[in-house]
Each structure stands twice: as C-alpha cells, then as structure tokens.
Amino acid sequence: MADALLIFKPDSAYRLAARAGIWGWLASERDWNVESLEWFQPPASLIESHYDFLQGRPFFPWLVDFMSALPVVVGRITASEESLKQMRHELGETQIAKSRPGSLRERYGIYGGLNCLHLSDAPETGAAEVKRWSDFVQLDQVKVRLDDSSAKPDHTYHLRSLATQVAGGIHTDLASQMIRELLAEECDLGGAELEALCRITLGALS
Ligand code: DAT
Ligand code: MG
Numbered sequence: 762m763a764d765a766l767l768i769f770k771p772d773s774a775y776r777l778a779a780r781a782g783i784w785g786w787l788a789s790e791r792d793w794n795v796e797s798l799e800w801f802q803p804p805a806s807l808i809e810s811h812y813d814f815l816q817g818r819p820f821f822p823w824l825v826d827f828m829s830a831l832p833v834v835v836g837r838i839t840a841s842e843e844s845l846k847q848m849r850h851e852l853g854e855t856q857i858a859k860s861r862p863g864s865l866r867e868r869y870g871i872y873g874g875l876n877c878l879h880l881s882d883a884p885e886t887g888a889a890e891v892k893r894w895s896d897f898v899q900l901d902q903v904k905v906r907l908d909d910s911s912a913k914p915d916h917t918y919h920l921r922s923l924a925t926q927v928a929g930g931i932h933t934d935l936a937s938q939m940i941r942e943l944l945a946e947e948c949d950l951g952g953a954e955l956e957a958l959c960r961i962t963l964g965a966l967s
Contacts, residue, residue, distance in 0.1 A: 762839045763884035764891045765848075766900075767795075769834035771827065772870070773877035775958055776947040777908075778915035779869040780834075783878060785909040786851070786865060793840035793848060799904040802832040807897060811890065820874060820965075827874070827961040831954060834907070837891055837900040842884050852880055857921065869917055872924035875965045916943040920962075927966040937963055 767787070773779045787795060803811075808828040815821050840848060853864025857876055860867040870876040881887035891900060920943055926936040941959045950958060 763842055763845055763887050764796075765838050765840060765845055765881035765884075765887035766879065766890035766894055767798075767836045767838055767881075768828075768879035770875075770877055770879060771831045771833060771958055771961060772875045774833050775831070775950055775954075776869075776915075776917075776944070777911040777913040777949060778947060779877060779917065780907060781909050781911040782869055782915070783865055784907040787838075788907075788909060792844040793838050795903060796837045796839055797898075797900045797902050797904070798834060798836035798907075799898060799902070800832045801835045801898045803829050803835075803897070805829045807894070810893060823961070823964045824874060826964060830957045830961050834905060835894065835898050835900075836903075838880075845881070845884065845887070848880060849882055852878060869915075871917065871920045871962065871965075872928065873965045875924075875962060913947050913949075916947055919943060924962075924966050927963065 769780060769783065773783050805825050808825045809816070812821070812824055812828075815824065851864060853860035853866035853870075855876060856874065857866060857870040857872050860870060860876070865878060866876045881890050894900065920940060923936040923940050923943070926932050927940070940962060944958055944962060945955060948955065948958065
C-alpha cells in the first residue's frame with residue numbers, strides 16, 4: 762500500500778458545497794482508506810519546499826500565498842499504486858481549463874491552479890510528501906468530520922465564467938466584485954478570513 766498526502770486547498774476547504782462534493786467522493790473509500798484528516802495552516806516555508814519543483818514559475822508567489830493564507834484540511838490516505846493512479850484520474854488535470862469533464866477539478870475548480878485538491882501523484886512522491894508534512898502534522902488520526910452535503914450554494918461555473926473575464930481584462934472591477942459576493946455566499950467566512958480567500962482567488966487571475 763502507498764501513502765499519499767491529501768489537501769483540501771482553500772478553494773475547497775471553505776466553499777462548503779464544493780467541500781461536501783469532494784468529501785462525498787473521498788469518504789466513499791472505494792479502494793483507498795482515509796487514515797488522517799485535520800485542520801492545519803501551513804507556513805510559507807513548508808509550501809515552498811512542498812512545491813520546490815515549481816520555484817521560478819511566474820505563478821509561484823501566488824501559489825505560496827494561496828496555500829499558506831488560511832488553515833486547510835490536510836490528510837493521509839493509503840491506496841495501492843493502481844488505486845492512487847485511478848484517484849488522480851478522477852481528480853482531473855492540474856489546470857482547470859484542461860480538466861477532464863466529469864473530473865473533480867472540472868466540477869469544483871474555479872480557474873487556472875485554483876483546483877480544489879492536492880493528492881500525491883505517485884507512491885514515491887506520496888512517501889516524500891508524507892514524510893515532509895509529518896514534521897508539522899501528525900497524519901495518523903481523523904480529527905475532522907466533514908459533511909457530505911451542504912445547504913450553501915455551489916457557484917463553481919458562475920465563478921469560472923467571471924474568473925475568465927477578470928483574467929481576460931474584461932469588466933474586471935465588476936466581475937471581481939461579483940466573485941467576492943459569490944464566494945461569500947458559498948462560505949461561512951467573514952472578516953479577514955473572507956478577505957484572504959478573495960485575495961488568493963483573485964490573485965490566480967492576474
Ligand atoms: P497537481 O496539483 O495536478 O499535482 P503540479 O504538482 O504540477 O499539479 O502543480 C502543483 C500546483 O501548482 C497545482 O495544483 C496548481 C499550481 N500550478 C501548476 N501549474 C500551474 C499553472 N500552469 N498555472 C497555475 N497554477 C499552476
Ligand atoms: Mg503534484
């Protein structure tokens with residue numbers, strides 16, 4: 762059995778309908794097991810090493826901010842190599858515009874690298890990621906219970922349409938404001954936390 766690291770990134774940790782949909786898939790434990798789950802806010806240095814192979818890419822500063830701005834849900838799963846491959850297939854491609862229809866990222870991801878979920882891509886990377894994160898998180902106990910349904914609305918496709926406008930420089934202010942309003946409706950956040958979620962969402966579009 763392989764270990765893999767799993768992270769509900771901020772766009773799925775707080776958008777409650779998206780989180781419920783993804784959790785419904787994960788909790789089915791079809792041919793994998795969820796071994797641990799907990800809330801944890803990663804320091805920027807951990808994200809920089811987790812994504813060290815992307816250092817120097819133009820989106821790297823955004824990526825570090827995105828992943829360290831708020832507490833996220835981090836966990837460990839175990840699966841056979843074959844099942845992990847299948848899970849990655851069901852997750853879908855990295856960039857939302859290229860994600861396979863019906864995949865989790867196509868269904869819940871907003872735009873670009875705002876793609877909901879991290880899952881180690883192979884047993885070797887899984888082992889390395891679990892080892893690295895174990896210095897910060899225990900990864901041996903399910904400490905959070907997530908809901909598999911939510912009364913909050915799911916604005917994914919509306920958000921994607923608005924994000925495409927902002928990224929294209931079309932109605933930027935109006936579309937950005939509407940993104941803020943829709944995110945607020947989807948989440949249970951207020952104040953500085955909501956502001957952080959809006960910042961990292963809009964940050965993916967510039
Ligand atoms: P994955 O998350 O599918 O394993 P990855 O490991 O290549 O993808 O990249 C890690 C994260 O970095 C990815 O989830 C989002 C971000 N990222 C990668 N390539 C990107 C790109 N071209 N534009 C925006 N974000 C990107
Ligand atoms: Mg990866």
